[in-house]
Amino acid sequence: VTKSYQVQEFAELAGVTVRTLHHYDRLALLRPRRTDSGYRKYGIHDLERLEQIVALKFLGLPLKQIKRLLDRDTRELCDVLPSQRRALEEKRQRLDQAIGAIRDAERLLKPGKQADAAVLKKIIEVIEMQDNVEFLNKYYSKEAQAKLAERRENWTPELQEQATAAWTELFRDVEAALSEDPASEKAQALAARWRKLVEGFTGGDADVSAGLKKVWADRQQWPATLQQQAAPFMNQKVWEFIGKAMACSKA
Amino acid sequence: VTKSYQVQEFAELAGVTVRTLHHYDRLALLRPRRTDSGYRKYGIHDLERLEQIVALKFLGLPLKQIKRLLDRDTRELCDVLPSQRRALEEKRQRLDQAIGAIRDAERLLKPGKQADAAVLKKIIEVIEMQDNVEFLNKYYSKEAQAKLAERRENWTPELQEQATAAWTELFRDVEAALSEDPASEKAQALAARWRKLVEGFTGGDADVSAGLKKVWADRQQWPATLQQQAAPFMNQKVWEFIGKAMACSKA
DNA sequence: TGAACCCTTACGATGCGTGAGCGTGG
DNA sequence: GCCACGCTCACGCATCGTAAGGGTTC
Numbered sequence: 001v002t003k004s005y006q007v008q009e010f011a012e013l014a015g016v017t018v019r020t021l022h023h024y025d026r027l028a029l030l031r032p033r034r035t036d037s038g039y040r041k042y043g044i045h046d047l048e049r050l051e052q053i054v055a056l057k058f059l060g061l062p063l064k065q066i067k068r069l070l071d072r073d074t075r076e077l078c079d080v081l082p083s084q085r086r087a088l089e090e091k092r093q094r095l096d097q098a099i100g101a102i103r104d105a106e107r108l109l110k111p112g113k114q115a116d117a118a119v120l121k122k123i124i125e126v127i128e129m130q131d132n133v134e135f136l137n138k139y140y141s142k143e144a145q146a147k148l149a150e151r152r153e154n155w156t157p158e159l160q161e162q163a164t165a166a167w168t169e170l171f172r173d174v175e176a177a178l179s180e181d182p183a184s185e186k187a188q189a190l191a192a193r194w195r196k197l198v199e200g201f202t203g204g205d206a207d208v209s210a211g212l213k214k215v216w217a218d219r220q221q222w223p224a225t226l227q228q229q230a231a232p233f234m235n236q237k238v239w240e241f242i243g244k245a246m247a248c249s250k251a
Numbered sequence: 252v253t254k255s256y257q258v259q260e261f262a263e264l265a266g267v268t269v270r271t272l273h274h275y276d277r278l279a280l281l282r283p284r285r286t287d288s289g290y291r292k293y294g295i296h297d298l299e300r301l302e303q304i305v306a307l308k309f310l311g312l313p314l315k316q317i318k319r320l321l322d323r324d325t326r327e328l329c330d331v332l333p334s335q336r337r338a339l340e341e342k343r344q345r346l347d348q349a350i351g352a353i354r355d356a357e358r359l360l361k362p363g364k365q366a367d368a369a370v371l372k373k374i375i376e377v378i379e380m381q382d383n384v385e386f387l388n389k390y391y392s393k394e395a396q397a398k399l400a401e402r403r404e405n406w407t408p409e410l411q412e413q414a415t416a417a418w419t420e421l422f423r424d425v426e427a428a429l430s431e432d433p434a435s436e437k438a439q440a441l442a443a444r445w446r447k448l449v450e451g452f453t454g455g456d457a458d459v460s461a462g463l464k465k466v467w468a469d470r471q472q473w474p475a476t477l478q479q480q481a482a483p484f485m486n487q488k489v490w491e492f493i494g495k496a497m498a499c500s501k502a
Numbered sequence: 503t504g505a506a507c508c509c510t511t512a513c514g515a516t517g518c519g520t521g522a523g524c525g526t527g528g
Numbered sequence: 529g530c531c532a533c534g535c536t537c538a539c540g541c542a543t544c545g546t547a548a549g550g551g552t553t554c
Contacts, residue, residue, distance in 0.1 A: 105332060
């Protein structure tokens with residue numbers, strides 16, 4: 001005596017809405033039998049199939065594909081799983097980024113209570129920063145990426161500000177000394193300061209250092225926003241001068 | 252001289268499609284000025300606003316809400332952020348579950364190459380298992396949850412099968428001994444086996460043990476699928492008998 | 503005769519993609 | 529007159545939620 005259920009009953013049993021069952025019926029995804037008067041009659045086979053549908057939906061597959069899988073080839077499922085997993089993992093990454101951006105924004109907002117506009121700017125900054133990080137990661141080895149990520153963990157806005165200030169100052173000083181001899185004591189002092197700042201970023205790590213060189217070599221290919229941010233440090237002459245000074249101190 | 256852009260130009264500049272700009276225009280989300288002939292003319296202010304829109308969209312906010320935020324109260328943003336973050340975190344959890352389910356299914360499939368139907372059953376099992384884990388977690392303290400999670404890390408289908416088999420056997424033996432004296436040697440031996448199996452689950456941990464008691468006490472409230480799975484172990488008499496035997500051995 | 507279900511039809515919401523058909527001149 | 533762009537409809541997609549209007553009877 002295979003019991004049969006009416007829609008509502010069946011819906012509760014399976015944990016879906018009646019509307020959903022109507023929908024699946026129309027899509028020919030789950031077609032129950034009918035009574036003479038047209039009422040839907042669901043049986044245990046229907047329950048099994050519905051469970052499969054729900055499971056596949058949980059994995060993020062669209063109903064169309066679920067229909068194909070269940071109607072034709074269940075074997076195809078094995079092929080679908082890996083790509084679906086990758087898709088979900090990508091989604092997860094984007095979600096993580098968004099969550100991270102909100103976290104940072106919240107953190108930056110608690111102390112100051114600076115109203116409206118600043119918040120948005122902060123959020124935009126954070127997102128751009130994430131984009132940049134992701135872009136620049138291409139240049140680093142796995143090890144270097146890991147080290148940089150760890151470093152960012154305890155990286156505060158204050159530290160960032162300090163670093164930017166130090167570089168800005170150094171750049172100004174170098175620009176003022178462009179006419180000096182790269183071998184001079186003054187130039188060597190500047191080169192020393194430069195080395196120190198670079199080391200502050202690399203942490204003396206060879207992997208990071210190698211990546212950084214690649215990053216810089218390919219600076220023409222950076223995205224617009226990054227180039228814009230880096231614009232103050234793009235003075236070609238400064239880089240040449242420091243290059244020469246570094247060469248001298250090595251010799 | 253505030254330069255102005257045509258749609259396509261502006262779209263490329265901002266990294267969105269022309270269609271998107273049309274869309275935002277119609278929603279009154281971003282309305283550029285127009286030339287006499289009706290062409291859209293975007294300026295830098297529009298670029299700023301568009302960046303804000305894109306940023307908020309990245310956070311998962313719907314366009315309607317973005318419009319409200321940008322048109323009326325940017326301050327409201329501070330209120331929105333926390334709830335949005337929570338929403339995203341929930342989404343992430345569901346994603347993680349789906350990813351986990353696929354992983355498990357893939358793992359269980361590689362060796363056997365059992366075709367079609369079995370895969371689906373496996374996936375359903377895995378998902379139900381996850382649901383159960385999530386449900387049961389309510390009963391455990393944070394510490395116990397952590398310990399159980401760690402335990403599950405290296406929990407294989409084989410181990411699971413062994414455990415189920417051991418419990419099934421023990422249950423059968425107890426049922427066969429229901430007429431014995433709970434204080435008898437035979438009963439005490441059964442109680443000892445029982446304690447050992449329980450310990451195999453709790454790992455001798457007090458937190459886990461406490462949670463397990465709560466789980467069992469509330470067994471009437473378990474979801475249907477879990478009750479179904481646990482049905483073979485629901486024989487009231489067995490539990491009473493073991494309870495008495497345990498009491499004897501304590502005394 | 504009424505409560506409680508069931509049925510079908512159809513618009514709504516989300517964020518654009520993708521033409522179709524037609525005007526502008528950047 | 530031709531090419532590159534621009535403009536405005538308007539349908540499509542995915543998955544149901546939510547009535548509206550009207551039969552059936554576990």
